[in-house]
Amino acid sequence: MIQKISEIEQIIRTHDEFLITSHENPDGDAVGSMASMGYLLKAMGKKFSIYNASRIPDKFQWVKMPCPVDNQYFPGSHSWIIALDCGDLKRTGEKLAAEAIEPIINIDHHHGNPGFGQINWVSTHYSSAGEMVARLADRLDIRINGHLAEGIYLAMVSDTGFFSFGNTSPEVLELAAKLIRNGINPGLINAKILNQWSVERLHLHGLAMQQAIFYLNGRIGLIWVTREMLERTGASSEDCEGLVNTLRNVKSVEVAISLREEDAKRVKFSLRSTGRINVQRMAAEFDGGGHKNASGGIIYADMKNARTMIKEVVSRHLQA
Ligand code: 5GP
Ligand code: MN
Numbered sequence: 461m462i463q464k465i466s467e468i469e470q471i472i473r474t475h476d477e478f479l480i481t482s483h484e485n486p487d488g489d490a491v492g493s494m495a496s497m498g499y500l501l502k503a504m505g506k507k508f509s510i511y512n513a514s515r516i517p518d519k520f521q522w523v524k525m526p527c528p529v530d531n532q533y534f535p536g537s538h539s540w541i542i543a544l545d546c547g548d549l550k551r552t553g554e555k556l557a558a559e560a561i562e563p564i565i566n567i568d569h570h571h572g573n574p575g576f577g578q579i580n581w582v583s584t585h586y587s588s589a590g591e592m593v594a595r596l597a598d599r600l601d602i603r604i605n606g607h608l609a610e611g612i613y614l615a616m617v618s619d620t621g622f623f624s625f626g627n628t629s630p631e632v633l634e635l636a637a638k639l640i641r642n643g644i645n646p647g648l649i650n651a652k653i654l655n656q657w658s659v660e661r662l663h664l665h666g667l668a669m670q671q672a673i674f675y676l677n678g679r680i681g682l683i684w685v686t687r688e689m690l691e692r693t694g695a696s697s698e699d700c701e702g703l704v705n706t707l708r709n710v711k712s713v714e715v716a717i718s719l720r721e722e723d724a725k726r727v728k729f730s731l732r733s734t735g736r737i738n739v740q741r742m743a744a745e746f747d748g749g750g751h752k753n754a755s756g757g758i759i760y761a762d763m764k765n766a767r768t769m770i771k772e773v774v775s776r777h778l779q780a
Contacts, residue, residue, distance in 0.1 A: 477539045480498055481494070481510070481511045483553075488520070495608075499607050500593060504600065509538065511556070517698050526607070532555075569592065587629065590613075604639065614649070625753065660696075682718075684721075685697075717731055717770055731774070737777075746758065
């Protein structure tokens with residue numbers, strides 16, 4: 461790993477014109493790691509752009525980005541692409557995955573990342589891609605404060621559930637302590653990250669939770685959101701985030717499943733577990749991915765069939 465990070469260090473020192481990107485429908489780690497990588501390059505005096513296939517969700521509009529985020533990718537306009545938090549090249553979106561000409565630096569912490577870059581720094585040891593950007597900043601002697609620190613903090617709390625999941629390592633807490641020493645105010649920034657709910661979102665969560673169903677003596681919890689439920693509550697598909705974690709709060713639940721209808725033939729799924737139960741392997745049966753305790757993907761079916769399919773896969777794994 462030391463070798464990979466020093467290769468990246470060398471490329472950054474000796475090149476210019478980087479394109480920073482992350483996965484579509486960006487989460488806190490994606491937004492935070494893109495922002496902090498931008499501030500890192502800015503501190504190095506480098507030219508860079510940021511591209512994401514999706515627009516930055518409303519709940520992250522408070523995040524100060526180092527430059528505007530483009531939604532269009534023009535192949536060949538940069539020297540290197542830096543892909544952050546992408547378990548797979550497809551996660552950057554169809555356009556870049558199909559048409560990228562530039563060499564890619566792949567910085568990621570997902571299990572099963574195939575190493576799609578020319579340089580691959582991939583390790584599940586790290587809590588978040590943001591944590592990896594912080595390690596790189598240390599190597600490059602860049603002080604982690606201000607907006608750079610905010611991006612890293614957002615990334616780390618998003619992927620560790622505010623330091624509650626199993627990936628909360630001593631290094632994560634030491635880095636958090638350093639960010640606070642360097643000026644981050646956890647009370648203020650946590651409020652910005654957490655208190656983003658709309659009334660529509662509250663109503664959607666209420667509706668979905670009422671309908672939650674349980675299998676295998678409550679060991680599996682399943683919650684789902686259809687297009688019709690979004691219309692009825694006025695919520696957006698982004699508002700489904702977090703439902704799966706609430707479902708995992710049920711005492712009997714070992715695997716929490718949430719399903720979101722994208723269209724008549726596509727359902728997005730999320731899986732969550734605790735401890736030794738590996739939901740990444742369950743997601744892999746649908747070509748999805750992620751981590752041992754948090755994974756996701758797409759099921760190409762209607763909602764009714766998707767429910768049956770995922771329930772059967774999860775039951776089989778739990779009973780094996
Ligand atoms: P979420 O359920 O919050 O969308 O995602 C949980 C984890 O699963 C994240 O680490 C994310 O990277 C991964 N994940 C979600 N959707 C997909 C997908 O379609 N493909 C792959 N490979 N991983 C996914
Ligand atoms: Mn991540």
